Amino acid sequence: MVDSITVRDAEIADLPAILAIHNDAIRHTTAIWDDDEVDLADRLAWFDERRGDAFPILVVETPTGVSGYASYGRWRSRSGYRNTVENSVYVDADHRGKGFARLLMTELMIRAEAGGVHAMVAGIESGNTVSIALHEQFGFTVVARMPEVGYKFGRWLDLTYMQRIFRRDEKSE
Ligand SMILES: CC(C)(COP(=O)(O)OP(=O)(O)OC[C@H]1O[C@@H](n2cnc3c(N)ncnc32)[C@H](O)[C@@H]1OP(=O)(O)O)[C@@H](O)C(=O)NCCC(=O)NCCS
Numbered sequence: 001m002v003d004s005i006t007v008r009d010a011e012i013a014d015l016p017a018i019l020a021i022h023n024d025a026i027r028h029t030t031a032i033w034d035d036d037e038v039d040l041a042d043r044l045a046w047f048d049e050r051r052g053d054a055f056p057i058l059v060v061e062t063p064t065g066v067s068g069y070a071s072y073g074r075w076r077s078r079s080g081y082r083n084t085v086e087n088s089v090y091v092d093a094d095h096r097g098k099g100f101a102r103l104l105m106t107e108l109m110i111r112a113e114a115g116g117v118h119a120m121v122a123g124i125e126s127g128n129t130v131s132i133a134l135h136e137q138f139g140f141t142v143v144a145r146m147p148e149v150g151y152k153f154g155r156w157l158d159l160t161y162m163q164r165i166f167r168r169d170e171k172s173e
Contacts, residue, residue, distance in 0.1 A: 005100075007107045010057040010069060012047065017066035018059070019043045021092045030125040030157055031090070033150045049073070055085070056111040060100045067095040070104035072112065075121055083118035089134070105138050112166060119165050125150070126158035140164045 010018065023037040050057050050073055057071040068091035075086040087108060091100045112120055122140055124131045132142070140162035150157030 004063050005060065005103070007058055007060050007103050010047070010059045010066075012044070014059050014066050014069075015040060015043045015047060018057075018069050021066075021069065021090050024093060025090055028093070029128075030150075030152055031128060031131070033125075033152055033157065035152065054115070056108065056115075058104055058107055058111075060091070060104055062095070067092050068100045068104055070101075070108045072108065072117070072120060083116070084121065085112070085117050085119075086121050086123060089131075101134050102137070105134065109138060117166055119163060122162045124160045124162060126160045128160075132160060132162065135162045135164075138164065 019038070019040055022032070022043065025031045026034050026037050047057060050071060053073065055071065055073050058069060059066045060068045068089070070087065070089040072085040072087040075081055075084045089101050089104055089108070091104075120140075121143075122131070122135050124135065126145060141164075142160055143163045144159075144161040146159045146161070148156035149159050
């Protein structure tokens with residue numbers, strides 16, 4: 001790990017890099033269960049919505065540019081779910097296995113603690129052992145496995161839900 005790697009809040013100028021990572025995950029992985037790539041307007045709407053809700057969008061930056069991002073947002077829209085969020089973390093294919101997701105997740109957990117998040121869930125395709133291992137490192141445990149709820153690349157996908165609770169002993173407002 002070199003000193004010139006930083007994790008910071010995303011800016012609108014980072015959206016083309018975020019878009020490229022997002023669309024690569026659509027094209028090549030079962031991390032995002034979309035068949036069609038999205039455009040910059042889609043990511044801008046996502047950025048504005050997250051910012052509007054005061055949720056973080058973090059990027060990891062190297063001297064060559066943005067190489068990954070992580071965020072969380074509302075899990076479900078009804079008011080009773082307001083203390084629960086769902087996270088996402090993506091690193092571009094050329095920079096995986098270098099600890100970038102760990103850097104992003106470390107800062108994301110700090111933001112969640114500071115932001116009063118009670119529970120964080122991660123919906124992960126069950127074959128994504130890398131993401132499951134990553135989330136285990138950050139205190140997530142598997143709470144559900146839903147067989148064949150998705151379909152991509154000509155096959156059924158199972159969804160594993162992992163969850164971390166931040167403040168067990170506090171009542172929420
Ligand atoms: C999942 C993903 C974000 C991990 O990013 P990364 O930067 O490569 O991960 P890191 O190098 O920070 O590794 C963090 C931990 O992930 C796990 N991990 C990473 N690469 C792994 C591999 N090849 N095999 C098994 N576990 C692995 C390990 O637990 C690792 O910790 P360790 O180094 O102490 O063993 C990245 O592979 C990715 O973007 N994949 C495509 C999108 C995706 O699946 N996103 C998650 C959706 S739920």
